[in-house]
Amino acid sequence: MVKFLVFGGGGKVAQHLARIGVKEGHEIHSVIRNDGHKEELEKVGAKVHISSLETATVPDITSLISSVHPEVVVFAAGAGGNPPGPEVIDYKGAVKVFDALEASNTKRLVLIGAVDVRTREKGWPDWYDEKDKDTSDRVWKAIPAYLEAKLKAEIELHTRKQIQYTVLRPGNLTLEPAGGVELGKTHLKATSRELVAKTILAVATERGTEGLTIDVMDGDGSISEEVAKVVKNKTDAWTG
Template structure:
C-alpha cells in the first residue's frame, strides 16, 4: 500500500512513517526543512503547501505517487491564528477531499481530536463528570481548533470517501502500550499509538465510515479496532 500523508512533518505522522513496514509513505510538507529526517524514517518527502496549492495540484501528486490511501495529519499548530487554523485544519482538509475525488483515491484516514462535536447540542450521554469538565476546559483553551476539526469532519460525511476518523485524547510522547477504542471518555493518547491506530484501520476495511476515539489502555489495538468494526461503534455525534 502507498499512503500519502498530508502534514507529514508532524509527530504522529513521523511515527506513521517509521511504522510503515512493507508499505510506502509519501510525506507531504510545506518546505524542505524536514526532508532529511523524513528520509531517515523511510518516507519520501513531497513539498506542497495546503495553504497555497490547489486541489488540482494535490490530485496531481496523488496520481503521480499512485496513492492507495490518504492520511490527513495536518494542523496549523499551537499558537496559530484563527484564520490560519481555519485555512489548514478545515479548508485544507476540504481541499484534500476534492483532490482524492479528482485522483480517484477512496480510502481516507483523518487524525482529528476527541470531543470534536456541535457544542450547541448536549454533551455525549456516555461522558462522565470528569469528561464534561475536561470538555469545557478544552473548548475554552483551543475552541477554534476543535471547531475547525468539527467542520472538517462534518464536511467529510458529505463526501464519497471510505473514511475512518481517529480521535486521540491529550497527546503524549510516551511509547505506545495498550489501547481503548470506541466512544470513550476524554483521556490521554500516546502519539505512537495514534500512528499505530492509523495503520490498523487501514488494515481493517470494515472501519470505513467510522469515527473512533483512541486512548491509552490495556486492550490489544487490533482486537479493539476489530470489535468496533464488527459492532459499528461510532464516536460521531453530529
C-alpha cells in the same frame, strides 16, 4: 504492502507513522510544507514531497495524489495555534484534500481529528461522566478555533459520498511510547502520538472501519482486538 500518502508528514504523529510503516513493509509518501523534516523522513525510508496546504491549489494536490497513486491518504496536518491557523490548515486544507481525492478518484482516507469534536448544542454524549464534561469544557475554552475547524472539516467530510473515510480522534497528545489502547466511545484521556500512528496503520488495513469516527485513548487493550471490537459493534464508534 500499502502505499500511503500522508499530508502533514512533518508532524510527530506522521513521523512515527513513516518510521513504523516503512518497517512494516509499507510505502510511505510524506507531504511536508518545506524541507525542514526532509532529512529525518528520508532516513527512515519515507519518500518526501514538498507542498504547503496553505498555498497549494486543488489541481496541485490532485496532481500530487495522481502521481503517487496511493491506496490510502492520511490527513495528519494541523496548525494548532500556529500561523496560518486552524481555519486555513485544519479546515480549508482538509477541504482541498477532499476535493482532490474526488478529482483523482481516490477513495480511502484516514483523517486525524481531535477529542470531543462535536456539535455541543446537541448536549452531552450519554457515556460522558462528570470528569469528561469538565475536560470537555476546559478543552473547548482553551482551543476553540482549533476544535471548530476540526468540526467543520468533519461535517464537510460527511457530505462526500465518494470518500471512504475513517476519522481517528486522539485525546491529549503525549510523547510517551505506545502502550495499550482503548477505541470507541471512551472517556477523555491522554493518547500517545506513537499509538495514534500505529492505530492509523491498523484501521487503514482493516476492512469495516470505513465511515466510522473512533476515539483513540491510551488503555489496556491491543490495537487488533480493539479495532475488531469497533468493527463488530459499530455502536462503539461515532457514526455522524
